Amino acid sequence: MSATASYPNYSPGLEGVIAGITTISEIDSDRSSLVYRGIDVHELAEKGSFEETAYLLLFGKLPDRAELAAFRKTLGEERDVPEAVYTTLRSLPKQTHPMDAIRAAYATLAPFDPDYTRNDHDANLRKATRILAKAGTMVANGHRLRMGLDIVKPDPALNTAANFLYVLNGQKPDEFTEKVMDASLTLYAEHGFNASTFACRVTVATLSDIYSGIITGIGTLKGPLHGGANEEAMKMILEIGTPERAEAWIHDALVNKKKVMGFGHREYKKGDSRAGHMTRMAKEIGRRKGNTTYGDIADILERVMLQEKGLHPNVDFPAAYAYYQLGIPIDLYTPIFVISRVSGWSAHAIEQLDNNRLIRPTVIYEGAHNVPFVPIDER
Ligand SMILES: CC(C)(COP(=O)(O)OP(=O)(O)OC[C@H]1O[C@@H](n2cnc3c(N)ncnc32)[C@H](O)[C@@H]1OP(=O)(O)O)[C@@H](O)C(=O)NCCC(=O)NCCS
Known part of the structure; x- marks a missing residue:
């Protein structure tokens, strides 16, 4: 007997269940369309940049020239990570999957954040900007370290796509490659209540911190039914x-x-x-x-x-x-998804905390009842 036949109010995998309200993105299944804050994702990928997209997701509107320049400058300044992160990446076994490496990198990074102990809206926006800035540096240098190569320091003048490829390969990408990577980051940035975003929101809804939400997201994205x-x-x-x-x-x-x-x-x-x-x-x-x-x-x-x-x-x-x-090692594809999706996860974490209620669904118990406790010597 299927669970749905037994329990009309239960939807396996929560399919079709409305689990929240958002203003961040909308998927229209019938029209196969996706908008971020009302703007068609294809327009963003073709005419905009990943930085404009991330700003849109985090701050709720497209940046003007001055806002974009300031955002790019902050991202550039925040690209590098504390030595402790490199120490963590160096200490991992060579066979560590880069998704596990980036999860460990964020776990190491969190206590170094100047806003570590703060969980208010503005502090979380600053944290989100740092989380976004450092992702590509950590993924690319994590790969370099496992290959026995020296780390490459990020270039503050480069955007997210170009900096990732620069750190990965030790040389700047050509214009076409950068544009393709940039557009792919825009396409991957946000996607409603997918498993990793929902998991991230569950985590921060306990009033845990945004880094914990990101780490939850990474662990959830890793699976082959999702980002993997x-x-x-x-x-x-x-x-x-x-x-x-x-x-x-x-x-x-x-x-x-x-x-x-x-x-x-x-x-x-x-x-x-x-x-x-x-x-x-x-x-x-x-x-x-x-x-x-x-x-x-x-x-x-x-x-x-x-x-x-x-x-x-x-x-x-x-x-x-x-x-x-583009010559990118296969096991970096899901981590590239992370470099992008940290923007969507962060936007959702902040949205959740702005109007928070603990996420705690209920479950149908199908186990036994009234089972006597048998003393250990009689089992
Ligand atoms: C994404 C995914 C998990 C959605 O799953 P879902 O909504 O739970 O749908 P289901 O897995 O129940 O699939 C419904 C039916 O389509 C089939 N199906 C779905 N995706 C399939 C796939 N990639 N290959 C073969 N059959 C597939 C299922 O076997 C099922 O058939 P059945 O009814 O005969 O058993 C599923 O399509 C999948 O596993 N895809 C492959 C992984 C993937 O690409 N994930 C990235 C998502 S962005």
Whole structure:
């Protein structure tokens, strides 16, 4: 007997349950659209920058020139991290997944924040700005350290996308690469009450601090049903290898009832608004690099998934081969999601705390009743 048949008021996975009110973003499942504070995400990705997007999410409006310049300046000044963070990253076993490394990095960073003991609105905005500024530096240097490379100090003149790529590779990206990374950060920045954002809000709703909310978010994002899907999608594309093998591979996967990573979405049943945008960028990278293999494999998977399962790709699918073609190591794809999503998580943490109520749902008990306690020698 399914839980829903037994309990009409219970929705497994909280599907369709309204768990809050927000002014940060809106997903329109029917129109497959996504807006941040009322502004279409595609306009932000095409005409704006990730910094403008993050400002919009955190402060509730687009910055004017002076506000943007000041925000960029603060981000630049805040990019580096205390030596203790590098010590933590150095001390991790080499096989540590970068999602675990960035979680550990934020845990180390938190007590160094000048607003460590404060949890008011303005202090949290300052903390959010620092959290945002340092993410790319920590992800990229965490990778360098596990590869046995020296750390690269962040460049305060660079934006979030360029600074991440600069620290990662030790050289500044070209204009196209920076633009693609910047737009992908905008597309990943915020997405309603997804699992990691909801988990982040649950954490701060206890009046815990915003860093704890971010760390909760990272732990939740890591799973392959959420942010981890972009890494799994790339492994799948590489396993397929060539467009000629794609059709047989995907039919076989479906016959064997495999979950195909990067497809399907709880909110978008008619397609993920961000996936088309990311696909165009991913294919453009392939064209510029003179290799359309991954885009060609993707086309076949998308066609078969739609025909056979009625499922569309989500943003993680094209993001996977976009980042791969930019030469980024696969296990950094979900941490790149973190570099971006800390803006959305922080906005939600602040919104939650501005009008807080402890989040504490209830549960149906299906266990035994009236079980006598049996003394240990009689069990
Ligand atoms: C995102 C996701 C967790 C949404 O899950 P959900 O709303 O709980 O939907 P369900 O998992 O219940 O899926 C509904 C049906 O579609 C199928 N389905 C959903 N996504 C699928 C996928 N990626 N591959 C194959 N089948 C899939 C399910 O098996 C289920 O079929 P059934 O009714 O025959 O059992 C799910 O689509 C998924 O696991 N996708 C792959 C992971 C991924 O890309 N995550 C990133 C999300 S941005």
